[in-house]
Amino acid sequence: MDLILKNWVYIASGLGMTLKIALVTLLCSTLISAVLGVLATVRNRFVRGVIYLYTELFRAIPLIVNVFFIYFALPLFGVQLPPFLAVSLGLTLWGSANGIEIVRGGILSVAEHQWRSAWALGLRPWEIYWFVIVPQSMRAIVPSYTGLVTLLIQATSLGALVGVSEFLKTAQIVIERTTIMQGTNPAFVVYGVVLLVYFVICSVFTWLSRYLERRLNSDRVRPVTSTESIAS
Template structure:
């Protein structure tokens, strides 16, 4: 492979990688906010709120990501919004990721035994205190592995921005290939796309390993917590 093509465009690839990371971070943060809000509402006792939340979640989950990207980019002007390719990519990935993340959060909350909710009501805890101090610590363990997989998909999906003109990693590869083919001739696609493949592979692998470490940390803390004397002594007794 002609590695000179990669090294000579290192700065260009680095800028594209930074943009890909920016798109991923913003999409992940927005998805997390949507996931927590809609996932919690989807488990509410109010049937109206629960049905509305579930309907919104299912709607955005059932839309393919590529359709969502095109819809947001070309449909936003109809609602008076002018989004550039990067903004449209972030919005579309956030909606898709938030909907799938909300379903993960809903499943994690529903995995908590029902008697935990009944016990907190008997102790007079508020809804917020119940969620923060009782439900969330137990729900986070089943949520982490599934949400980590979702974040990996979001990282890989930043490449969809190339379809609407965002100069992220995949788009930068296309630009380099077109330049090289025009000025130097030949077919440099194999070299450049192999490089991009390796970058995505390494990034996804690093995220997977980091998530496993995070999962172990939360697993240890939640296993030790019930055995803590301070925790047991803090429970009110009748």
């Protein structure tokens, strides 16, 4: 552990870069998923078709291939992105494609009579989505989307393959430097710390997901009190 403490500032900078990539990716993916996920349920076939092509394209491409193409192949077309933007863009495209399907599936899981009742009340389309459909669809969206969030956080380690000084990359540099200078290989200790940190971060998101599930489901079935029973 002395090695970790001596290099803590450097390792922490890599962790900060990992969290930065994760934050940018999650914000962009969530925004795109929310907007296009809703549009994927409208009646316009052209809009649904374009969104379908987008989701199928980026879901079918392995994530690492997506990142490599953006970083190594786009310069051939005159588009040179720095490693941070290349990784963030690759994760965002893949994450949003999967997020769109999660949002679309959650919206379509709402019972048909909810839509008909909202139309009968004279609500506008955006009011139906905002006040009726989206709140109910969150019960189906939250668990699946949290799983996607943990995958995106774990996938930030792909930045090490294109030169981003993120958490895994800094850990690898510490291992290589220690091996060369001291003749010992601290891979077990360093990678153990990396594993533990990723476990803690992803566990926090899992706990938040379960908490939100409980809160959303708590309003689903409310017990009838004796007073309400007598009044009815």
